[in-house]
Every structure is written in structure tokens, then in C-alpha cells.
Amino acid sequence: xxxxxxxxxxxxxxxxxxxxxxxxxxxxxxxxxxxxxxxxxxxxxxxxxxxxxxxxxxxxxxxxxxxxxxxxxxxxxxxxxxxxxxxxxxxxxxxxxxxxxxxxxxxxxxxxxxxxxxxxxxxxxxxxxxxxxxxxxxxxxxxxxxxxxxxxxxxxxxxxxxxxxxxxxxxxxxxxxxxxxxxxxxxxxxxxxxxxxxxxxxxxxxxxxxxxxxxxxxxxxxxxxxxxxxxxxxxxxxxxxxxxxxxxxxxxxxxxxxxxxxxxxxxxxxxxxxxxxxxxxxxxxxxxxxxxxxxxxxxxxxxxxxxxxxxxxxxxxxxxxxxxxxxxxxxxxxxxxxxxxxxxxxxxxxxxxxxxxxxxxxxxxxxxxxxxxxxxxxxxxxxxxxxxxxxxxxxxxxxxx
Numbered sequence: 001x002x003x004x005x006x007x008x009x010x011x012x013x014x015x016x017x018x019x020x021x022x023x024x025x026x027x028x029x030x031x032x033x034x035x036x037x038x039x040x041x042x043x044x045x046x047x048x049x050x051x052x053x054x055x056x057x058x059x060x061x062x063x064x065x066x067x068x069x070x071x072x073x074x075x076x077x078x079x080x081x082x083x084x085x086x087x088x089x090x091x092x093x094x095x096x097x098x099x100x101x102x103x104x105x106x107x108x109x110x111x112x113x114x115x116x117x118x119x120x121x122x123x124x125x126x127x128x129x130x131x132x133x134x135x136x137x138x139x140x141x142x143x144x145x146x147x148x149x150x151x152x153x154x155x156x157x158x159x160x161x162x163x164x165x166x167x168x169x170x171x172x173x174x175x176x177x178x179x180x181x182x183x184x185x186x187x188x189x190x191x192x193x194x195x196x197x198x199x200x201x202x203x204x205x206x207x208x209x210x211x212x213x214x215x216x217x218x219x220x221x222x223x224x225x226x227x228x229x230x231x232x233x234x235x236x237x238x239x240x241x242x243x244x245x246x247x248x249x250x251x252x253x254x255x256x257x258x259x260x261x262x263x264x265x266x267x268x269x270x271x272x273x274x275x276x277x278x279x280x281x282x283x284x285x286x287x288x289x290x291x292x293x294x295x296x297x298x299x300x301x302x303x304x305x306x307x308x309x310x311x312x313x314x315x316x317x318x319x320x321x322x323x324x325x326x327x328x329x330x331x332x333x334x335x336x337x338x339x340x341x342x343x344x345x346x347x348x349x350x351x352x353x354x355x356x357x358x359x360x361x362x363x364x365x366x367x368x369x370x371x372x373x374x375x376x377x378x379x380x381x382x383x384x385x386x387x388x389x390x391x392x393x394x395x396x397x398x399x400x401x
Contacts, residue, residue: 001028001029001030001031002030002031002098002099002100002386003030003031003033003096003097003098003099004025004030004031004032004033004098004099004100004101004102004382005032005033005035005089005093005098005100005101005102005110005113006018006022006032006033006034006035006049006101006102006103006107006110006124007035007085007089007101007102007103007104007107007108007109007110007113008034008035008036008040008044008103008104008107009058009078009081009104009105009106009107010036010037010039010040010056010058010081011058011059011061011067012061012229012298013126013229013296013297013298014104014105014106014126015036015040015043015044015104016043016298017124017126017183017205017206017297017298017301018102018104018124018126018183019043019044019046019047020206020207020209020374020375021102021124021181021183021206021375021378021379021382022034022044022047022048022049023047023048023049023209023375024206024375024376024378024379025379025382026047026048026049027048028379028383031050032047032048032049032050033049033050033052033093033096033098034047034049034050034051034052035052035054035085035089035107035109035110036051036052036053036054037053037054037055037056037058038053038056039056039060039062041053052089052092052093054084054085054088054089055084055085055088056081056084056085057077057080057081057084058077058081059077062259064259064260067316067317069316069317071144071317072144072147072149072150072153074317075150075153076153076156078106078108079108079153079156079157079160081106081108082107082108082109082112082160083160085109086108086109086112086113089109089113090109090113090116093113097117097119098117098119099119099386099389100119100120100121100122100382100385100386100389101113101114101117101119101120101121101122102121102122102123102124102382103121103122103123103124104123104124104125104126105123105124105125105126105127105174108174111173111174111177112161112164112166115164115165115166116164119389120178120179120385120386120388120389121177121178121179122177122179122180122181122381122382122385123177123179123180123181124180124181124183124378125180125181125182125183125184125200126183126184126297126298127184127297127318128184128188128189128190128297128318128321129180129182129189129195129200130175130176130195131189131190131191131192131194131195131196132191132194132195132196133191133194134191137190137191141321145171154170154171157170158170161173176199177199178199179199179381179385180199180200180201181200181201181203181378181381181382182195182200182201182202182203182204183203183204183205183206183378184202184204184205184297184301185204185205185300185301185304185365185368185369185372186202186204186368187304187325187329187365187368188297188300188301188304188322188325188326189202189325190321190325201377201378201381202372203372203373203374203375203377203378203381204301204368204369204372204373204374205298205301205302205305205369205372205374206372206374206375206376206378207282207301207302207305207369207374208370208374210282211282211283211286211305211306213283214280214281214282214283214284214286215280215283216279216280216283216284216286216287217287218287219252219287220252221250221251221252221272222250222251222252222289222290222353223251223252223253223254223284223287223288223289223290224242224246224251224252224253224254224288224289224290224291224292224349225254225256225279225281225284225285225288225290225291225292226238226239226242226243226253226254226255226256226292227255227256227279227281227291227292227293227294227299228258228293228294228313228315229293229294229296229298229299235261235315236257236261236262236265236266238313238337238340239255239257239261239266239275240265240266240267241340241341241342241345242255242292242342242345243255243266243269243270243273244270244342245341245342245343245345245346245349246273246345246346246349247270247271247272247273248270249346249349249350251272251289251290251349252272252273253270253272253273253274254274254276254279254284254288255269255273255274255275255276256276256277256278256279256281256284257275257276257277258277258278259277259278263275281299281302282302282305282306285302285303285305285306285308286306288306288308289308289309289353290308290309290310290311290349290352290353291303291308291309291310291311292310292311292313292345293310293311293312293313294312294313294314294315294319295310295312295313295314295319295320295322295323295326295332295334296318296319296322297318297322300322300326301369303331304331304362304365304366304369305366305369305370306366307362307363307365307366308362309331309332309352309353309358309359309362310326310331310332310333310352311332311333311334311335311345311348311349311352312326312327312332312333312334312335313334313335313336313337313340314334314337315337329361329365330357330358330361331358331361331362331365332352333348333351333352335348
């Protein structure tokens with residue numbers, strides 16, 4: 001059995017998708033050390049992995065700190081985290097070098113340490129991955145890469161890598177991994193037919209365990225869940241608009257408002273509308289007839305897994321692209337933030353929930369996700385990498401005089 005290093009990122013969307021994979025590796029007898037900030041240590045420990053806790057410079061969502069919406073600032077945060085977290089990770093494992101390094105898309109220390117230690121690195125991607133022609137197709141979205149701020153970020157990244165004897169282009173090193181396990185539904189991957197299958201293995205989200213553990217009482221009316229994720233979650237006006245849109249139309253409305261929305265800002269809620277700081281989202285979606293979401297990747301995957309039509313109100317980063325993919329798949333309607341009036345929301349809900357075509361497409365996507373390999377398929381990829389590495393080492397040893 002192997003010693004596996006996993007380098008994560010202290011954010012819910014960069015942690016929850018990986019936990020089933022880690023749990024599967026532990027169940028197969030591997031020893032997993034998971035580098036993560038303290039706020040996520042308990043959920044990591046619950047998988048059977050050993051948390052390697054390190055200080056963090058990332059926004060603390062528990063204190064209401066928000067991730068920046070500026071793409072350069074957001075990208076630079078991952079580098080800031082890597083610069084300060086790599087030394088304690090390296091020190092902790094100096095006498096216990098892993099056999100393989102897994103990492104989130106922002107877990108840059110694993111890529112560097114894998115080079116230093118001469119071990120394979122495998123990316124676990126909770127988001128879309130690059131395809132042939134990616135940079136050209138998304139030229140407008142990637143225009144921030146032409147700014148002086150981004151040039152300064154790349155220079156800083158290159159200098160950091162040079163300190164470890166690595167002269168790779170940072171964009172290629174991070175954005176074009178040698179091997180990657182993709183944890184998103186294939187329907188949410190743009191240009192999936194142009195993704196290199198020798199590099200990227202789609203396993204999809206593994207939600208079976210959570211679906212069995214999370215519960216919500218059966219509603220007396222059709223239920224709509226309104227949730228805007230964990231990173232961009234301060235929208236009292238949107239919550240209120242949803243309450244005013246759906247409750248008068250005979251719906252039960254569950255507002256998952258998070259820890260920081262001011263309850264007073266919501267005003268007096270209509271009958272059949274309840275506000276909750278937290279809900280077991282996958283369990284609620286199992287009872288839900290519609291889902292209003294910011295279109296974060298985790299929420300999109302959960303909605304598809306439970307076969308729920310979605311009203312997407314994207315807020316930042318990848319959410320606009322996710323919303324477009326959902327709409328193209330015929331399972332969602334996008335409502336821009338500034339157009340999310342009760343009337344517009346009510347019309348979108350009516351269109352989605354009355355369509356037999358939407359229902360059929362949702363059923364097909366739900367079944368595709370549930371047939372996916374999930375954590376077991378991901379663990380197979382990791383073990384395949386380990387087997388190839390051991391085979392190469394055996395051949396090298398046999399060739400020595």
C-alpha cells in the first residue's frame with residue numbers, strides 16, 4: 001500500500017469534491033496525508049486521512065471573508081497560499097516522503113514537491129479543464145492575462161519555481177497537468193470532445209454517500225430551494241425576490257442564506273417560506289422540484305444528480321460558463337442578477353417545471369451521473385499511476401550493474 005499526499009485548498013468548492021476520492025483510497029488500504037488549513041481538518045479526518053494542517057492566507061469564509069471577483073487577484077491567491085504552505089508541508093514529510101502527490105487545481109505545492117521528490121503528481125479537478133484550442137476559444141474571457149498585473153503575477157510565479165530548479169512556464173505547469181482526474185459532470189465540460197483522454201479522465205462527482213446520509217422531510221407543497229453557495233453568499237435582495245416570486249404561486253420555499261446574511265434585511269417572510277443558515281443541500285434537493293442557484297460547480301452537479309431543473313443566477317468566476325452549459329443542456333434558465341425580479345423568476349420557474357422536454361433531459365443527465373465511476377474510478381487512476389511508477393523503478397533497478 002502507498003503513502004499518498006493530497007494538497008488541497010481551503011475552500012468548500014475545492015474540498016468537498018475530493019473527499020470521496022480520499023475516503024476510497026483509505027478504504028483500499030492506502031495511507032493518505034492531506035495538507036489543508038485548520039478550518040477543514042475535521043472533514044478531512046472524517047475520511048480516514050491524516051490532516052497536515054498548515055497556516056493559510058486564503059479568505060476565511062467562517063468569518064465572512066469573501067474571495068475576490070477580480071480574476072488576477074483570485075489567481076494570485078493560490079500562489080500566495082503555495083508560497084507560505086509549501087515549507088511546512090515539506091518539513092513535515094521530510095522523513096516520510098509520499099509515493100504519489102495528488103492536488104487540487106490550486107494545490108501548487110504538490111506539483112513542486114513531486115518534482116523535488118521525483119514522484120508522480122495527479123491533479124484532481126473540481127472544475128472544467130483545458131481542451132485543444134482553449135486559449136483561443138476563450139480569448140475574451142482570458143483577456144485579463146494581457147494586463148500588467150497578470151504579467152507581474154507570472155513573473156513572481158516563475159521566480160518562485162526557479163527557487164526549486166523548475167523552469168516550466170507557470171501557465172502550462174498549472175493549466176496543462178501531466179495527468180488529471182476530472183470530478184465534474186461531463187455535460188458541464190465545454191468542448192468535451194476536444195479534451196485529451198490520455199491526460200484527463202472524467203469520473204464525475206461522487207455523491208452517493210452524501211445522498212444516503214442527508215435527509216429532509218417530504219414537503220406538503222412543491223418545494224424550491226434557493227442557495228447561492230458558500231463563497232459568494234450575501235444576497236438578501238435575491239433571497240427576498242425568490243420568496244416573493246414563488247410563495248404566492250403555491251410553492252414551499254427554502255432559503256439557504258448562509259452564516260452572514262442579515263435576517264432583518266429579508267423582512268417578514270411570506271407564509272411557506274423559511275430561511276436557514278445551513279441545510280443538507282443534497283438531501284433537500286432530493287425533495288425539491290426546482291433549484292435557484294448561483295451555478296457554482298458543486299451546486300450544478302448536485303442539481304443534476306437529483307434531476308432538478310435550475311434557475312441560474314451567476315455571480316462570479318466560472319458560474320457564468322456553468323450557467324450557459326446548463327442552459328445549453330436544456331435543464332436550466334439563466335436570469336441575470338440585475339433582472340431577477342419576482343415576475344422574471346416566476347416565469348422561469350413555470351417554464352422549467354411544466355416542460356416534458358426539460359424533465360426528459362434531466363432524467364438522462366441524472367442517470368449519466370449516477371452511472372459514472374466517481375471515487376472508485378478516481379482511485380483506479382491513482383493506483384494505475386502507482387503501478388506504472390513501480391514498474392519503471394523495477395526496470396531501472398534491473399538495468400543497474
